[in-house]
Amino acid sequence: MSDRSQLVDKYFRVDNLPHIWCPGCSHGIVTRALTKAIDELDLDPDKIVIVSGIGCSSRAAGYLNFNTLHTTHGRAIAYATGIKLANPELHVIVITGDGDASAIGGNHLIHACRRNIDLTVMIFNNNIYGMTGGQYSPTTPHTALGTTAPYGNIDRPFDLVRLVEGAGATYIARGTAYHTLQLTGYMKKAIAHKGLSVVEAISSCPTYYGRKNRIGDAVGMMQWMKDTFVEKRAYDRLDEEKRIGKVPFGEFVNIQAPEYTAVLAEITKRVEGRL
Amino acid sequence: MENKALLMQGNEACVRGALYAGMKFYSGYPITPSTEIAELSAEYLPTVGGTFIQMEDEIAGIAAAIGASIAGKKSMTATSGPGFTLKQENLGYAVMAEIPLVIVDVQRGGPSTGLPTQSAQGDVMQAKWGTHGDSAIIALSPNSVTETFYLTVRAFNLAEKYRTPVILLTDEVIGHAREKIFLPEAGEIETFDRLGPLEDRPYIPYGVEEGDIVPRFAPFGTGHRYNITGLFHNEQGFPSNSQENAQIMLQRIHDKLNGEDIIDFESLYCDDAEYVFLSYGSTSRSAIAAVNQLRKEGYKVGLFRPITIWPSPEKQIKELASRVGEICVAEMNLGQYFLEVQRLACGDTKVSHMGRANGDILVPEEFVARAKEYFNER
Amino acid sequence: MSKENLVLRLNRVSCKGCGICVAFCPTKVLKIVEDNKCKIIDLEKCIKCGQCELRCPDYAIYLEEGTDGK
Numbered sequence: 001m002s003d004r005s006q007l008v009d010k011y012f013r014v015d016n017l018p019h020i021w022c023p024g025c026s027h028g029i030v031t032r033a034l035t036k037a038i039d040e041l042d043l044d045p046d047k048i049v050i051v052s053g054i055g056c057s058s059r060a061a062g063y064l065n066f067n068t069l070h071t072t073h074g075r076a077i078a079y080a081t082g083i084k085l086a087n088p089e090l091h092v093i094v095i096t097g098d099g100d101a102s103a104i105g106g107n108h109l110i111h112a113c114r115r116n117i118d119l120t121v122m123i124f125n126n127n128i129y130g131m132t133g134g135q136y137s138p139t140t141p142h143t144a145l146g147t148t149a150p151y152g153n154i155d156r157p158f159d160l161v162r163l164v165e166g167a168g169a170t171y172i173a174r175g176t177a178y179h180t181l182q183l184t185g186y187m188k189k190a191i192a193h194k195g196l197s198v199v200e201a202i203s204s205c206p207t208y209y210g211r212k213n214r215i216g217d218a219v220g221m222m223q224w225m226k227d228t229f230v231e232k233r234a235y236d237r238l239d240e241e242k243r244i245g246k247v248p249f250g251e252f253v254n255i256q257a258p259e260y261t262a263v264l265a266e267i268t269k270r271v272e273g274r275l
Numbered sequence: 276m277e278n279k280a281l282l283m284q285g286n287e288a289c290v291r292g293a294l295y296a297g298m299k300f301y302s303g304y305p306i307t308p309s310t311e312i313a314e315l316s317a318e319y320l321p322t323v324g325g326t327f328i329q330m331e332d333e334i335a336g337i338a339a340a341i342g343a344s345i346a347g348k349k350s351m352t353a354t355s356g357p358g359f360t361l362k363q364e365n366l367g368y369a370v371m372a373e374i375p376l377v378i379v380d381v382q383r384g385g386p387s388t389g390l391p392t393q394s395a396q397g398d399v400m401q402a403k404w405g406t407h408g409d410s411a412i413i414a415l416s417p418n419s420v421t422e423t424f425y426l427t428v429r430a431f432n433l434a435e436k437y438r439t440p441v442i443l444l445t446d447e448v449i450g451h452a453r454e455k456i457f458l459p460e461a462g463e464i465e466t467f468d469r470l471g472p473l474e475d476r477p478y479i480p481y482g483v484e485e486g487d488i489v490p491r492f493a494p495f496g497t498g499h500r501y502n503i504t505g506l507f508h509n510e511q512g513f514p515s516n517s518q519e520n521a522q523i524m525l526q527r528i529h530d531k532l533n534g535e536d537i538i539d540f541e542s543l544y545c546d547d548a549e550y551v552f553l554s555y556g557s558t559s560r561s562a563i564a565a566v567n568q569l570r571k572e573g574y575k576v577g578l579f580r581p582i583t584i585w586p587s588p589e590k591q592i593k594e595l596a597s598r599v600g601e602i603c604v605a606e607m608n609l610g611q612y613f614l615e616v617q618r619l620a621c622g623d624t625k626v627s628h629m630g631r632a633n634g635d636i637l638v639p640e641e642f643v644a645r646a647k648e649y650f651n652e653r
Numbered sequence: 654m655s656k657e658n659l660v661l662r663l664n665r666v667s668c669k670g671c672g673i674c675v676a677f678c679p680t681k682v683l684k685i686v687e688d689n690k691c692k693i694i695d696l697e698k699c700i701k702c703g704q705c706e707l708r709c710p711d712y713a714i715y716l717e718e719g720t721d722g723k
Contacts, residue, residue, distance in 0.1 A: 024671030028710030082342025
């Protein structure tokens with residue numbers, strides 16, 4: 001008998017487990033949530049491609065039993081674009097981190113959103129560069145500590161939801177590793193969405209971010225998520241004063257717009273054989 | 276289709292060659308003097324059911340092309356110096372992950388933004404050593420519009436056969452020159468497709484079957500769920516920190532490029548030559564004109580032209596060095612391939628250099644004068 | 654799926670001892686013990702809500718369909 005759940009047995013490369021993530025790192029939770037979403041959608045695993053970049057989050061690809069591509073730092077979305085264009089019937093899911101997606105890969109993120117190409121981008125946001133040892137990232141809050149921000153982060157952070165909304169993504173949600181069921185729901189809708197979808201999954205790095213910023217250990221950081229993140233509709237009802245220190249999670253954008261590969265297919269149909 | 280003479284630029288011949296070879300995907304970013312390759316790919320590809328996309332930058336240009344190749348399409352990207360520099364990291368990825376890909380570099384003057392509209396051959400060493408780590412690469416250098424066509428087909432064939440990125444190292448003169456060309460009929464020249472998994476045994480993504488040169492390639496989405504990474508990896512494609520594994524893997528990636536069919540060169544009057552010009556790409560056109568004129572005047576000169584720039588034709592250059600009085604390496608840079616020839620000659624003969632990097636092409640008169648200097652001083 | 658048939662399983666080899674399952678178990682079924690790993694200390698109290706499985710980063714604890722109902 002297996003010593004893993006049916007879900008894990010079905011979608012993980014169990015021979016590669018245990019994974020490299022630190023004790024209490026939320027990436028394992030978020031990755032499981034993704035497999036749950038895929039399971040509920042009942043998609044053919046042969047037609048699922050996971051593309052990741054570099055960083056802690058991007059190691060998820062190697063543990064998942066799909067077509068998996070672990071690329072270069074920041075470039076996962078660009079690789080994914082090529083795969084999707086080459087074979088539009090594939091479900092192409094990008095797993096990336098806050099630094100991978102919005103610092104070194106920021107250009108690819110916004111342009112994929114602008115194109116509205118049918119990719120799903122899962123950003124595991126733990127507010128820090130974990131793999132390299134706790135440097136501040138584009139989502140590290142102003143004044144928070146990192147190993148390269150020993151006196152407090154001077155940068156102001158990206159709000160990833162607003163960033164990708166501005167860039168044109170047509171499905172956008174934010175979930176957290178604590179609110180796992182809702183997160184799974186957003187992931188499901190994102191994968192099913194025709195167009196560029198982004199799910200910001202708030203994850204936690206107890207080893208660096210939690211410890212440096214005295215938020216706590218694994219449990220402390222889960223508690224922090226529970227206390228900080230408020231479902232969007234509840235958040236919207238809060239007085240401005242009560243919103244201080246709170247961050248909304250939920251579905252922010254869900255619209256239909258012409259999808260890149262569909263438009264391309266129409267053009268190809270029109271001109272094929274012309275020369 | 277009637278095989279009639281056409282007039283076209285090198286850049287167009289490149290696209291025609293790519294389509295002949297079966298290119299179905301192009302992604303890139305506009306840059307002088309390579310832009311016509313993107314423009315014509317955009318026009319032609321959809322007409323053959325292929326896909327063109329202009330990406331947000333040079334890095335995305337190569338990354339998307341690698342992605343498309345992983346999904347099974349023959350892919351190409353084109354650029355020039357500054358863009359070639361930006362592509363280096365992902366070029367290394369394609370080497371490491373063994374992804375077939377053609378990268379065209381229409382060289383222009385550098386460093387930096389340099390001379391965008393003028394020719395150079397300053398990327399020769401970048402082609403070889405530009406990406407970090409101990410990379411192995413194939414680079415081909417055409418010296419005419421016609422040869423651009425054939426070498427583009429060859430670049431795709433080698434990329435597919437050896438599962439490696441292949442660089443077509445052309446230059447502004449060849450890219451923009453308009454010359455007469457006869458295109459071959461479909462099926463007239465061989466095209467090669469990467470080998471797929473064997474049906475009677477389990478697929479090992481990075482294992483080499485007996486009798487094969489490289490691992491067999493299963494495009495994503497065809498039922499073989501495996502992992503591709505730029506990390507050193509085991510035969511299953513999963514990251515491995517094993518030093519023993521790293522050694523074996525890297526050695527295999529280097530050794531596969533020892534294939535005899537990779538090396539290609541042109542040797543003109545070298546059999547009895549005392550003085551040999553070694554030149555490639557557009558510069559070799561001036562060398563050929565000069566050598567023909569000098570031969571008419573009775574001078575024992577020759578031209579050796581590497582068509583495969585990397586790996587260099589080591590055996591041939593060594594042999595040449597063992598019997599000629601001097602090899603003059605003529606190139607539009609301050610001495611790059613010169614270093615390679617010097618290495619190979621290893622003191623057996625004098626190796627000199629003729630070149631500049633200001634955009635001014637080397638003309639036949641300079642070659643003639645240089646050779647006569649040698650014979651007069653002897 | 655009826656909860657009756659579900660069994661709580663813990664694979665202690667996979668457990669990295671982060672304590673998340675312990676902290677968020679509504680009925681205090683679990684505990685981190687001397688070897689810094691999770692242990693089921695009071696299975697009788699388990700309401701099979703699955704909170705532990707959802708939030709276990711290491712896939713060490715899960716509910717599985719069983720025949721013994723325990």
